[in-house]
Amino acid sequence: MTSATTKLKAVNAGERTTPLETLLHLRTLIVPQHSGSRLNWAELWAYRELLYFFVWRDLKVRYKQTAIGVGWAVIQPLFTMAIFALVFGRLAKMPSDGLPYPVFYYTALLPWTYFAGALTHATNSVVEHQSMVTKVYFPRVLLPVSAVLSGLADFALAFSVLIGLVLVYGIVPTAAILLWPLFLLLAVATALAVSLWLSALNALYRDVRYAVPFLVQLWLFASPVAYPAALVPPDWRWLYGLNPMAGVIDGFRWSLTGHGQSPGLLVLASTVAVICLLVGGLMYFQRVEGTMADRV
Amino acid sequence: MGDIAIHTANLSKRYRLGPQEPYLALRDVLAKCVKAPFRLFSSGRPRQPRAAADFIWALNDVCLEVKHGEIVGIIGRNGTGKSTLLKVLTRITQPTSGYAEVWGRVGSLLEVGTGFHPELTGRENIYLSGSILGMTKAEITRRFGEIVAFAGVERFLDTPTKHYSSGMYMRLAFAVAAHLEPDVLLVDEVLAVGDLEFQKKCLGKMESVSQTGRTVLFVSHQMNQIRRLCSQVVWMDAGGIRKVGPTAAVVGAYEAAMTSGHANEPRAAAASDAKARFVRWKIEGSSNENPHLLTSLGPVTVTFTLQVNRPLRMGNHGGALYNYENQLIWARAASNLELGVGDHDLSYNFPMLPLRPGIYSWHVSMYDEHGLVDVWFCSPEMTVSTENHQHPSDRWNGILNMPCQFRVNGTRPI
Numbered sequence: 049m050t051s052a053t054t055k056l057k058a059v060n061a062g063e064r065t066t067p068l069e070t071l072l073h074l075r076t077l078i079v080p081q082h083s084g085s086r087l088n089w090a091e092l093w094a095y096r097e098l099l100y101f102f103v104w105r106d107l108k109v110r111y112k113q114t115a116i117g118v119g120w121a122v123i124q125p126l127f128t129m130a131i132f133a134l135v136f137g138r139l140a141k142m143p144s145d146g147l148p149y150p151v152f153y154y155t156a157l158l159p160w161t162y163f164a165g166a167l168t169h170a171t172n173s174v175v176e177h178q179s180m181v182t183k184v185y186f187p188r189v190l191l192p193v194s195a196v197l198s199g200l201a202d203f204a205l206a207f208s209v210l211i212g213l214v215l216v217y218g219i220v221p222t223a224a225i226l227l228w229p230l231f232l233l234l235a236v237a238t239a240l241a242v243s244l245w246l247s248a249l250n251a252l253y254r255d256v257r258y259a260v261p262f263l264v265q266l267w268l269f270a271s272p273v274a275y276p277a278a279l280v281p282p283d284w285r286w287l288y289g290l291n292p293m294a295g296v297i298d299g300f301r302w303s304l305t306g307h308g309q310s311p312g313l314l315v316l317a318s319t320v321a322v323i324c325l326l327v328g329g330l331m332y333f334q335r336v337e338g339t340m341a342d343r344v
Numbered sequence: 345m346g347d348i349a350i351h352t353a354n355l356s357k358r359y360r361l362g363p364q365e366p367y368l369a370l371r372d373v374l375a376k377c378v379k380a381p382f383r384l385f386s387s388g389r390p391r392q393p394r395a396a397a398d399f400i401w402a403l404n405d406v407c408l409e410v411k412h413g414e415i416v417g418i419i420g421r422n423g424t425g426k427s428t429l430l431k432v433l434t435r436i437t438q439p440t441s442g443y444a445e446v447w448g449r450v451g452s453l454l455e456v457g458t459g460f461h462p463e464l465t466g467r468e469n470i471y472l473s474g475s476i477l478g479m480t481k482a483e484i485t486r487r488f489g490e491i492v493a494f495a496g497v498e499r500f501l502d503t504p505t506k507h508y509s510s511g512m513y514m515r516l517a518f519a520v521a522a523h524l525e526p527d528v529l530l531v532d533e534v535l536a537v538g539d540l541e542f543q544k545k546c547l548g549k550m551e552s553v554s555q556t557g558r559t560v561l562f563v564s565h566q567m568n569q570i571r572r573l574c575s576q577v578v579w580m581d582a583g584g585i586r587k588v589g590p591t592a593a594v595v596g597a598y599e600a601a602m603t604s605g606h607a608n609e610p611r612a613a614a615a616s617d618a619k620a621r622f623v624r625w626k627i628e629g630s631s632n633e634n635p636h637l638l639t640s641l642g643p644v645t646v647t648f649t650l651q652v653n654r655p656l657r658m659g660n661h662g663g664a665l666y667n668y669e670n671q672l673i674w675a676r677a678a679s680n681l682e683l684g685v686g687d688h689d690l691s692y693n694f695p696m697l698p699l700r701p702g703i704y705s706w707h708v709s710m711y712d713e714h715g716l717v718d719v720w721f722c723s724p725e726m727t728v729s730t731e732n733h734q735h736p737s738d739r740w741n742g743i744l745n746m747p748c749q750f751r752v753n754g755t756r757p758i
Contacts, residue, residue, distance in 0.1 A: 074527070078355075078435060078444040101475040105461060105468075112463045183455040184476055185435040338438035341431065342359065 081338045087330055088187070095187055102194035107201050121202035122209055124165075125157040132157070136274045145276050145301065145308035148217045154210055155301045156273040159235045162203040163293060164264045170195035170243030171260050174251045175344060182341045189333055192247040196240045210304070222306030231299035234315075237322045238292040244329030248336045251344045272297050278309055289317030292325065349528050349559040350410040350433065354442035356583075357403040357428050402428040403439070404583035410576075412447070412527075415560045417574035417591065419567070419598055421723065425583040426563045430454060430530045433561070448527025448559070451478055455532070457517035462506035466497055466516055469505050473520045487523045494549075495519035509737060515542060522549045528559045547572065565725065566703070567595055568634065599724070620652040620683070622708055622720040628691070638728045641747065642696030647689045648708050648722070656683040660711040663692060667704055673743065698746040699728045 111117040129150055136142045137149035144152040173191040174181060181188060214221070250256035268274075271293040280288045289295050295311070295318020302308045336343075403425045410416050418426045431437050433444055434452040459476035460469050470491055474484040484491075492498055495516040497508075505513055531550070550573055554560055564570050570577060570591065577594035579587040587594050626635035628645035638644065648663070659681035665673045676692075690708070706722040733747040734740070749757040 074448050076435070076446045076450060078432060078439065078446070080439050080441055080443075097481055098475050101472055101481075105464065105472055108468065109461060109463050179455070180459050180476065182436065183458045184452060185450075186476065186478075341437040 087334050092187055098186055099190050099194055102190055103198045106198035121205040125161040125206045129153045129157050132274055142275055147305055147307050151213050151217050154213055155304050156297045158206055159296050159300050160273050162199055163239050166196045166199040166239040167242055168260055171246040171250050174247045178344050181344055188337045188340055192243040196243050219305055224303045224306050228303040231303055235296045237326055238296055241322055241325035241329045244333045248333045251340050286313040286317045289314035290321045292318045292322045347412045348409055349412040350446050352406050352408045352444040355403055355406040355439050355444050356441045357432055358399050358440040359402050360399055401583045406585055412559055413557045414576055415554045415574045417570040417577040418563045420580035424580045426580050427532055430532055434530050446528055450528045451524040451526025452530040453521045456514055460517060463504055465504055466501045470520055477521060477524055491519045491523050518546055530561045532563045570595060619654045619717050620650055620656055620710060621718045622648055623651045624649050625722045636724050636726050641698055641730055642694055644694045644697045645691055647691045650688045650690055652683050652685050656712045658713040659683055662709045664707040665704055698744050700745045701728050703727055
């Protein structure tokens with residue numbers, strides 16, 4: 049009885065075996081790292097489902113065993129906004145592009161919280177999945193990419209609070225809002241670009257993990273979160289824009305509220321900076337990827 | 345070339361030795377950058393390459409050809425490059441030189457439970473782990489029922505796996521991997537875990553996979569598994585291939601070398617001037633075919649043969665038994681031994697050796713008045729395959745496999 053079922057199964061499975069002609073096309077060449085190797089886009093496309101599963105797992109697991117759960121996605125930017133509005137707004141009387149302080153700060157904290165969270169999460173992504181990286185092959189780049197993408201869920205929740213704020217303060221969005229998706233894209237690209245560098249570096253040098261919280265803190269003040277970008281003299285805006293988060297935050301404020309300066313040199317500089325960072329990050333990650341399992 | 349599944353040419357992999365290996369600290373690199381310019385001035389010599397001794401070739405010029413549909417076993421002592429070969433072929437890590445070609449979809453099973461997340465339920469983990477191992481969502485859905493049935497966890501599908509017993513966890517994890525349908529499957533010593541019952545199930549699965557014309561590369565220390573599954577065997581030694589061929593010939597040669605200790609390079613080198621060395625071990629009364637398989641709880645006599653080349657005075661001998669997780673199970677010592685030239689049998693007689701089924705290793709040592717004479721982590725390992733007297737649930741399985749009578753108020757045993 050048992051042997052009969054085994055045989056039957058074997059025959060069924062045998063029919064599914066890939067014919068040899070197909071096998072010949074599925075040839076994997078395993079060679080040492082050489083300088084000409086490029087990112088394999090076809091392979092990344094083939095692994096798109098795994099990316100989906102990584103993001104899905106991140107979302108499933110993120111707020112397990114927490115009392116407030118997804119509330120954290122809203123609490124963080126909301127409370128930071130309250131403190132900023134009090135300290136920088138009421139006490140320091142910071143100019144705010146003519147916006148009420150809560151809206152002024154929240155529109156900036158929205159991309160900032162996303163960026164900082166994605167960075168922290170993605171930097172550890174390779175090291176955190178050490179056991180997977182050393183035991184099974186998949187394009188490692190999926191790890192930081194999934195960390196950056198899963199952060200968008202928190203972003204969406206925090207965004208819903210902004211809608212409330214805008215209604216409360218009676219701010220009417222202008223046509224500029226049509227450009228907002230581009231700034232969101234810029235934010236994701238920035239988070240991804242920096243994450244690629246940091247996650248690859250962190251796999252090699254564990255110092256990175258300690259440096260990131262510090263980096264995030266410094267970067268916050270180098271970006272127009274607590275103050276408007278208009279404070280920077282016009283002649284220096286392009287230089288200031290080399291910090292891609294400056295372009296992202298300035299663009300967010302402008303496109304969502306219609307207040308403040310329209311994007312100019314600053315956003316252009318940010319876009320160029322992001323493209324350079326992203327291409328460099330992909331190349332660096334690719335270079336390290338091959339021996340990541342030995343070093344992580 | 346049409347029927348070749350795996351082909352490697354001079355495949356080599358070099359690792360750097362030393363404390364820096366796991367990961368570098370940034371300060372080392374920074375320090376190097378600071379020092380480097382000064383080095384240019386301080387001496388005219390170009391920077392010296394690191395000494396060859398700081399590197400180890402885990403794979404050394406491996407040339408291998410595996411035909412489509414073959415099941416090939418890879419054997420060899422620990423640290424001879426078996427796992428590294430699998431890691432390179434699965435693309436987990438890149439070779440240092442040489443190249444390899446693999447035809448067909450590659451699946452690997454280097455560890456049971458890769459990608460499992462304890463917070464996720466059994467159902468969720470099947471999808472996650474399956475996807476990490478290279479299955480598409482549609483494939484997983486199609487085989488979902490089979491996977492669950494194989495693992496026997498129907499009732500716990502919606503329970504987070506952190507609440508699973510280790511046995512259930514293992515079964516589910518293996519079930520996912522076993523339903524992969526790659527053309528080339530690379531398996532590391534994953535079948536060494538779990539109880540014998542589970543191992544049998546896994547072996548059965550491997551056998552049925554082999555009948556479907558897939559290519560399997562299988563690393564194991566257990567020669568009975570290799571004999572049962574493989575048609576061809578590759579014997580690896582010091583990063584290279586020592587012998588390739590039909591299973592019986594290669595396994596036979598390997599076992600002969602193991603029992604005479606030749607495969608252990610340092611031992612062979614030390615043999616000429618050693619006062620004494622352990623040469624073999626066996627379980628008395630066991631079958632000739634496998635003298636390292638324990639099938640009864642007891643009484644058991646285990647004998648270690650010590651070859652004495654020069655007389656030993658005031659000898660101290662220690663014997664220890666470790667389980668697969670390197671936990672010490674038992675040990676004892678004997679002192680003031682006087683041993684003349686010749687072979688001596690050191691026997692341990694146990695009225696009972698109630699061990700949980702699995703793989704164990706003996707460790708024996710001999711010291712004399714001048715110090716260490718020989719230590720030996722006995723190879724092959726001891727396989728315990730006795731009747732199970734433990735709790736039916738895996739999570740209550742302990743180290744001892746002790747038969748025991750249980751009574752209430754001195755009435756008949758239950």
